[in-house]
Amino acid sequence: MSRSFSSPPRLIMGEDALETAATQLPSLGTKVLIVTDPGIVAAGIHDQVHAILTDSGLPIDTFSEVVGNPDIATVEKADAARAAAGSDIVVAIGGGSSIDVAKSVAVIATNGGRIGDYEGVDRFSTPPLPVLVVPTTVGSGSEVTKGAVITDPDTHVKMVIVSDLMFARIAILDPRVVAGLPGRIAATTGMDALTHAIEAYVAKGANPVTDAINLGAIEIIGQNLVPASQGDPEALYQMLVASSMAGIGFHDAGLGAVHALANTLGGHFGIHHGTANALFLPYVMDFNLPAAPERFARIAQALGEDVAGLSAEDAARRASERVHRLAEETAVPRTLTELDIPEDAIPALAADALGQADLPGNPREASLQDLTDLYRRAL
Numbered sequence: 014m015s016r017s018f019s020s021p022p023r024l025i026m027g028e029d030a031l032e033t034a035a036t037q038l039p040s041l042g043t044k045v046l047i048v049t050d051p052g053i054v055a056a057g058i059h060d061q062v063h064a065i066l067t068d069s070g071l072p073i074d075t076f077s078e079v080v081g082n083p084d085i086a087t088v089e090k091a092d093a094a095r096a097a098a099g100s101d102i103v104v105a106i107g108g109g110s111s112i113d114v115a116k117s118v119a120v121i122a123t124n125g126g127r128i129g130d131y132e133g134v135d136r137f138s139t140p141p142l143p144v145l146v147v148p149t150t151v152g153s154g155s156e157v158t159k160g161a162v163i164t165d166p167d168t169h170v171k172m173v174i175v176s177d178l179m180f181a182r183i184a185i186l187d188p189r190v191v192a193g194l195p196g197r198i199a200a201t202t203g204m205d206a207l208t209h210a211i212e213a214y215v216a217k218g219a220n221p222v223t224d225a226i227n228l229g230a231i232e233i234i235g236q237n238l239v240p241a242s243q244g245d246p247e248a249l250y251q252m253l254v255a256s257s258m259a260g261i262g263f264h265d266a267g268l269g270a271v272h273a274l275a276n277t278l279g280g281h282f283g284i285h286h287g288t289a290n291a292l293f294l295p296y297v298m299d300f301n302l303p304a305a306p307e308r309f310a311r312i313a314q315a316l317g318e319d320v321a322g323l324s325a326e327d328a329a330r331r332a333s334e335r336v337h338r339l340a341e342e343t344a345v346p347r348t349l350t351e352l353d354i355p356e357d358a359i360p361a362l363a364a365d366a367l368g369q370a371d372l373p374g375n376p377r378e379a380s381l382q383d384l385t386d387l388y389r390r391a392l
């Protein structure tokens with residue numbers, strides 16, 4: 014079976030990345046709409062970015078009502094703001110939610126209709142408006158992926174909209190933007206990035222290009238996740254870069270059962286995506302181990318484990334043990350009970366997870382019973 018790898022967008026990273034990006038805005042359009050959330054405004058990050066982008070000379074409007082696990086209505090409110098302002102460039106400032114809303118607005122601005130019309134792969138044909146992305150968390154990878162995830166409020170299902178046309182033009186990785194990221198958010202979004210890199214490294218669509226990028230991301234995350242969760246600014250910047258690497262590493266390789274379980278939990282209960290991934294990651298690694306022991310052994314090594322002299326199976330087990338410790342050291346929630354998810358929700362969750370788009374990429378086939386068992390392990 015053939016594999017593919019697509020490489021846009023341009024990444025601008027490091028000190029002054031925002032200033033560099035501002036010089037490129039006029040080549041993309043005439044009016045900017047910033048899409049962000051109230052937390053980014055309250056943290057002062059919106060004003061910080063806005064001030065630098067103003068150097069472009071372009072007028073800038075802001076929509077700041079993005080919510081977590083954004084739904085169709087959020088996209089439509091943002092698009093109404095864009096239409097009212099006449100914006101032809103969309104700049105996302107935020108985590109995966111703001112980025113996915115911005116990408117979705119860019120699609121319906123040029124294609125019309127509702128974002129749900131484009132659920133699936135390559136369902137629209139007109140190129141969206143140009144999108145610039147300023148990630149402010151260290152996990153979603155959405156700044157470099159060619160898709161968006163939007164919740165359908167009627168079915169609670171997270172719709173995935175994917176197209177090569179959906180890449181942002183520029184992703185801006187500026188250390189100043191993440192320097193003040195609260196430890197809890199660094200931990201949970203960092204766990205999302207780690208999940209991307211690990212799931213994609215063992216996924217059915219993995220290939221030599223994504224392997225190299227994902228192993229690199231796993232190594233950086235293994236070294237920096239804990240200090241980042243304690244507020245170390247250099248570790249936060251390293252996590253920002255690793256999170257984009259993991260995004261590049263997963264969008265063609267695909268993901269697996271962790272995301273199927275986590276997206277379903279997010280759709281039903283609004284649980285933060287990174288938190289949900291952190292819950293299931295080590296259990297799914299154990300479940301998948303028989304399908305790819307050598308790969309999990311390599312993950313253990315990338316996470317800094319000494320596996321010399323161990324069998325592939327023993328070395329592979331070190332990987333999930335290390336992930337358990339990372340979860341402990343970063344103090345992310347470890348059980349469904351802590352998140353107030355009742356045990357009797359599991360049958361419906363497992364049934365929906367079985368239909369999740371990420372599941373077929375998992376290296377080991379997971380039945381309804383397997384998914385039920387995985388939810389139970391996380392109780």
Ligand SMILES: [Fe+2]
Nearest residue numbers: 153205209286
């Ligand atoms: Fe994710």
